[in-house]
Amino acid sequence: MARESWAYREVAVESRLDPRTGRLCIRPVPGQAYSSSLRVQCSRLLADPEHYPAGTRFLLSAKLTDRQGGEPFLFAWHGDPVVVMTAARLKRFLEERRRLRI
Template identity: 45%
Template sequence: MAKCNEHYRYCIVESYYPESTAGLHGPVHIRPVPGEDFPAHLRVECSKDLMNPKIYPVGTRFRLRVKLTDREGGGEFLYSYFGWPVEVVE
């Protein structure tokens, strides 16, 4: 369920290996980098290509357009439409 007053904005995120993958899909995930407008513990739902180490090495940083949202019965996360352009940050 989307949060009504949240707007899309740009955020730098990175791919990483979580300490535990219990309840998660796949070994690589995306999170905001420290110092961004969002806490680094939030997960990011985005294009699965960004989590593919054959395309982007783990630790690659990206600039995405994201929105804070939540799921009924679950916690908050950031959402970025999978079809939007992605900028790799050096």
């Protein structure tokens, strides 16, 4: 089955320590259309502290979904290339996508 490219959007995410488990988890960076508490399902490599330390920011192509009516989450295909974002690139990305009030 082919991926529906129209459903995917670029989302900046970061790895953080989950206070409940003490493990790294991936969440959207604040300042975007998605809540920073939204779960992100992606390659486990991004949450592996041996490869990327806590606080590393990535650019993902993700879509908002839910599993059989459950909690909504962002899904990124695990086979996509890993794009690490520098602080400058993240700032530029967020400025380009800032939601302006009318």
